[in-house]
Amino acid sequence: MxxxxxxxxxxxxxxxxxxxxxxxxxxxxxxxxxxxxxxxxxxxxxxxxFNLKAGQFQALSALRRAYPRTLTPSELNHGTLLTSGAMTPLIDRLEEKGLVKRLADPDDRRGVRVELTRAGCALIDEALDERIARLAELVAPLGDAELVKSESALRKILLLLEGPTENTTS
The missing domain is CATH 1.10.287 (Helix Hairpins)
Structure with missing residues (x-):
């Protein structure tokens, strides 16, 4: 059974x-x-x-994926599951912790870009190592064929919900 x-x-x-x-x-x-x-x-x-909130983890992860590029708050918002209204206070908290810094956008005098600091990069790398190790542990019992079929099925459902995307941060 x-x-x-x-x-x-x-x-x-x-x-x-x-x-x-x-x-x-x-x-x-x-x-x-x-x-x-x-x-x-x-x-x-x-x-x-790691003294983070889940949204901060998502934002740092999005910045790490884009590294060494900087992201606008709008691009950063797209790379997370957060509302646009939550982005400014989230960036404020990450900046206070020394994990990110705001830079003037060279292409938009009114705009800013968000850059991952060395401390932010080190912190998110350590947290991501733990997270990815745990996720890998969970899928390890699946055979290659099971993994491919599962990914394919879930991708179809996700595409129905979100539609296709070029990348996750812009």
Whole structure:
């Protein structure tokens, strides 16, 4: 008998209710939602250890991906899952911590660009090493074929929700 997870139990309970809802068909996404919640809690714990908030981690990660390029606040916002209104105070906090600095935008006299400092780069590299090691540990039991099929299926769903993108920061 195969092992049951939380979603198996929930779907079985829903199926006893004789509803017309297709719970079996959405079990995959129910698992994605559950996994996402667990991974978000793990990220929150990681951020606490590094004295960061999850949004700050996302912003530093976006800056690290773009490094050594600088990003505008708008580009930085695009590279995170934050609202545009949260970006200015987030950059303020990161600047206060010495993790980023604002620079005048040479192409826009009214604009600014955000640059990752050496301290910011070192901090996010250490935090990312931990995060990526944990994610790699979670997918390690999957075979190559399972991983490719899973990635393909989830990519299709994500494209339905977000559409295609050229890159993550602009």
């Amino acid at each position: 195969r092992e049951r997870d939380y979603v198996d139990a929930a779907v079985a309970e829903w199926n006893t209710q004789k509803t017309q809802r297709p719970f079996d068909d959405v079990a995959l996404l129910m698992r994605v939602i559950r996994i996402g919640g667990i991974l978000e809690r793990e990220l929150a714990a990681l951020c606490t250890r």
